[in-house]
Amino acid sequence: xxxxxxxxxxxxxxxxxxxxxxxxxxxxxxxxxxxxxxxxxxxxxxxxxxxxxxxxxxxxxxxxxxxxxxxxxxxxxxxxxxxxxxxxxxxxxxxxxxxxxxxxxxxxxxxxxxxxxxxxxxxxxxxxxxxxxxxxxxxxxxxxxxxxxxxxxxxxxxxxxxxxxxxxxxxxxxxxxxxxxxxxxxxxxxxxxxxxxxxxxxxxxxxxxxxxxxxxxxxxxxxxxxxxxxxxxxxxxxxxxxxxxxxxxxxxxxxxx
Numbered sequence: 001x002x003x004x005x006x007x008x009x010x011x012x013x014x015x016x017x018x019x020x021x022x023x024x025x026x027x028x029x030x031x032x033x034x035x036x037x038x039x040x041x042x043x044x045x046x047x048x049x050x051x052x053x054x055x056x057x058x059x060x061x062x063x064x065x066x067x068x069x070x071x072x073x074x075x076x077x078x079x080x081x082x083x084x085x086x087x088x089x090x091x092x093x094x095x096x097x098x099x100x101x102x103x104x105x106x107x108x109x110x111x112x113x114x115x116x117x118x119x120x121x122x123x124x125x126x127x128x129x130x131x132x133x134x135x136x137x138x139x140x141x142x143x144x145x146x147x148x149x150x151x152x153x154x155x156x157x158x159x160x161x162x163x164x165x166x167x168x169x170x171x172x173x174x175x176x177x178x179x180x181x182x183x184x185x186x187x188x189x190x191x192x193x194x195x196x197x198x199x200x201x202x203x204x205x206x207x208x209x210x211x212x213x214x215x216x217x218x219x220x221x222x223x224x225x226x227x228x229x230x231x232x233x234x235x236x237x238x239x240x241x242x243x244x245x246x247x248x249x250x251x252x253x254x255x256x257x
Contacts, residue, residue, distance in 0.1 A: 097122035
């Protein structure tokens with residue numbers, strides 16, 4: 001096993017930070033930092049948040065492979081990244097556990113009770129998480145629902161941006177005049193970035209008034225009548241079934257309040 005040097009650790013840190021957070025700066029990394037609060041009989045690496053430094057021990061390093069040390073480094077970098085960006089960064093925090101999942105270290109958390117619980121909650125939240133690409137045309141609304149075992153919302157948005165750029169540029173390079181459909185974009189998210197596409201809903205109905213250009217609410221009586229018409233209810237029948245709002249009574253009530 002070759003000696004693990006500071007130069008090697010810094011090189012690995014630069015690659016990991018660039019890959020996972022697209023940053024150029026890295027924290028201070030040290031070997032054999034003399035501090036009474038570092039217990040090297042149980043730990044393989046530390047993030048000292050008071051000095052924003054990652055610490056390793058040369059004797060511990062000798063017993064481990066480069067791959068193991070690199071994974072420990074990434075674990076400590078997660079602490080550093082979350083701490084320096086003002087987020088919850090301790091092993092007992094679900095936010096930290098979610099970041100571990102995102103970078104591919106979902107199983108490498110400390111085994112104390114709180115850390116295990118945080119990891120359990122993070123995995124549950126991740127398994128329930130979905131991303132959506134929505135197509136709205138004159139006939140229907142179609143939702144393409146995607147999931148990814150590691151990536152979060154920021155990753156999804158970056159991946160979607162890259163897919164749109166690449167698809168457009170491919171169309172221009174091939175000198176082809178075809179439409180880019182949301183469903184095709186979803187398929188490329190699957191092909192290029194490893195997302196999984198879930199079954200498409202059989203029906204999608206827009207309930208927000210003005211096709212979503214308002215505040216998102218369902219709207220008033222006229223908006224509801226429009227939706228009922230889309231659901232197959234005759235306009236006259238909808239008019240009969242929906243109560244009229246007495247504006248005079250409403251005005252009087254507002255004056256009393």
